Amino acid sequence: MSDPRKPLRPLSPTQERIAKPVIRVLAALNTWVFRVSRGRVAAKWTHGEPMLLLTTVGRKSGQARTVPLVYMSDGERLIVVGSQAGMSKDPHWMANAAHNPDVEVEIGAHKRRMRARRGTSEEKAHYWPALCKMNSDYSDYQSRTTRDIPILILEPR
Numbered sequence: 001m002s003d004p005r006k007p008l009r010p011l012s013p014t015q016e017r018i019a020k021p022v023i024r025v026l027a028a029l030n031t032w033v034f035r036v037s038r039g040r041v042a043a044k045w046t047h048g049e050p051m052l053l054l055t056t057v058g059r060k061s062g063q064a065r066t067v068p069l070v071y072m073s074d075g076e077r078l079i080v081v082g083s084q085a086g087m088s089k090d091p092h093w094m095a096n097a098a099h100n101p102d103v104e105v106e107i108g109a110h111k112r113r114m115r116a117r118r119g120t121s122e123e124k125a126h127y128w129p130a131l132c133k134m135n136s137d138y139s140d141y142q143s144r145t146t147r148d149i150p151i152l153i154l155e156p157r
Helices: 013-036 092-099 121-134 137-144
Strands: 051-057 064-074 077-081 102-107 110-118 151-156
Touching (some): 051 077, 092 110
Antiparallel strands (some): 051 064, 102 110, 110 151
């Protein structure tokens, strides 16, 4: 973890251009391993945080798009973070979920249909401390960018 007194420097446009395809490849590999193992492998992140697969419908392509994400449970709600490592823009899956909020979540071998919505500023203020406690990288990512990193709230349909 970085020094909490000193924010991370923003990523340059070149660093973002390099990071995006790397993240895409790693996400595809994680998704493949997760599905092949029925969630027994690739279901935990670096500090043991639980992972899920979120499938949205591409707002332009109309195709199913799946990403692996760290999540936090709150009763039947699931909360995920659109951090994208503190890049300057929200991840595409956030816009896809806003365009078509009917999503599918895979946790282990179980699939659930859910409805997604962007968390309000009050909800983010409520969940953010617990999310950062679960994954300290989130506070580093927020310090790296001027955008307000969003949360996505998933609720059963």
